[in-house]
Amino acid sequence: MLDIEKKIEALSKEIVATSIANKDQLETFRIRFLGSKNCLKPLFGALKEVPNDEKKSVGQQINQLKQTAQEKFDDSQAQLEEQTETKESLDFTRPGEPQPLGARHPISVVRNEIISIFERIGYGISEGPEIEDDWHNFSALNFPPEHPARDMQDTFFVEKDDREMALRTHTSSVQVRVMENETPPIRTISPGRVYRNEAISARAHCFFHQVEGLFIDKDVSFADLKQTLLYFAQEMFGKKTKIRLRPSYFPFTEPSAEVDVSCTICQGSGCNVCKNTGWLEILGCGMVDPNVLEASDIDPETYSGFAFGMGVERIAQLKYRVNDLRLYSENDVRFLNQFKSAF
Numbered sequence: 001m002l003d004i005e006k007k008i009e010a011l012s013k014e015i016v017a018t019s020i021a022n023k024d025q026l027e028t029f030r031i032r033f034l035g036s037k038n039c040l041k042p043l044f045g046a047l048k049e050v051p052n053d054e055k056k057s058v059g060q061q062i063n064q065l066k067q068t069a070q071e072k073f074d075d076s077q078a079q080l081e082e083q084t085e086t087k088e089s090l091d092f093t094r095p096g097e098p099q100p101l102g103a104r105h106p107i108s109v110v111r112n113e114i115i116s117i118f119e120r121i122g123y124g125i126s127e128g129p130e131i132e133d134d135w136h137n138f139s140a141l142n143f144p145p146e147h148p149a150r151d152m153q154d155t156f157f158v159e160k161d162d163r164e165m166a167l168r169t170h171t172s173s174v175q176v177r178v179m180e181n182e183t184p185p186i187r188t189i190s191p192g193r194v195y196r197n198e199a200i201s202a203r204a205h206c207f208f209h210q211v212e213g214l215f216i217d218k219d220v221s222f223a224d225l226k227q228t229l230l231y232f233a234q235e236m237f238g239k240k241t242k243i244r245l246r247p248s249y250f251p252f253t254e255p256s257a258e259v260d261v262s263c264t265i266c267q268g269s270g271c272n273v274c275k276n277t278g279w280l281e282i283l284g285c286g287m288v289d290p291n292v293l294e295a296s297d298i299d300p301e302t303y304s305g306f307a308f309g310m311g312v313e314r315i316a317q318l319k320y321r322v323n324d325l326r327l328y329s330e331n332d333v334r335f336l337n338q339f340k341s342a343f
């Protein structure tokens with residue numbers, strides 16, 4: 001083996017053995033093997049001394065050596081770059097990105113509160129379809145066909161499977177379904193979305209939410225209804241709240257009443273929210289009409305009951321003083337964010 005070949009072999013071993021673990025070592029390697037005064041250069045000079053018949057093979061060995069050095073350099077450089085990249089993306093000292101916390105919608109907050117008030121006195125929850133047939137939304141509730149009472153609630157009619165159906169105008173329809181399927185005693189509330197064909201304004205919308213209640217048992221009286229509603233009003237608006245009942249009309253209850261609570265803002269002394277009357281209307285109610293019990297096969301000679309229904313938006317409006325109904329469905333986060341502390 002020629003001297004020059006021994007040198008080539010030694011340098012080749014050195015290249016393999018050199019460890020490159022950081023940028024300084026990489027630079028030292030570059031200067032030694034690839035820089036302008038690198039240690040391979042003298043080999044090219046010494047090539048002149050090599051006998052002619054060996055020149056080709058030795059020349060190839062030197063070129064191979066140079067290539068090995070270049071490859072080792074390239075690989076090490078790429079590896080070091082990768083390491084610094086992953087190091088940067090795993091900076092454990094960086095402060096965390098804050099996660100914005102959502103808020104429950106005010107309608108859900110108030111609906112849940114109404115539900116929980118009635119659950120505490122033994123009411124269960126019933127739900128039903130939003131697309132209803134005429135029977136459950138009207139007929140079973142003592143609205144005779146063509147009766148003008150149907151105009152009380154402007155209805156959206158839709159077609160479903162070739163049948164004329166309605167978007168329910170109240171969740172009393174759910175209570176018909178409960179009466180049809182259960183035997184008294186019945187104690188249930190039906191929360192849900194309802195629809196009415198009204199022009200959208202600050203005070204009216206084409207959909208809103210209700211919670212309606214139904215209690216049927218032996219010997220249920222108007223006094224039971226009144227006490228239940230007083231309990232609800234005081235749980236919802238505070239222990240000092242008073243209620244008053246005004247005679248009213250609904251096809252499905254007899255007698256019927258509308259219920260006012262003492263103004264939650266001025267406590268009855270008069271303000272612009274209660275229009276100086278001291279009272280705010282919150283719901284409709286009454287004793288279930290015997291015709292309604294009969295329509296669901298409940299014997300009105302044995303059983304009596306009361307029903308009531310309220311708008312969730314209305315209660316929310318009084319609790320949070322929201323003066324425009326449209327805010328509830330516009331999804332403006334500036335509005336929704338204000339309910340972050342409510343559950």
Ligand code: PHE
Nearest residue numbers: 170172284285286307308309
């Ligand atoms: N269903 C009535 C409405 O939608 C409310 C109501 C329910 C009134 C039960 C009396 C009794 O307005």
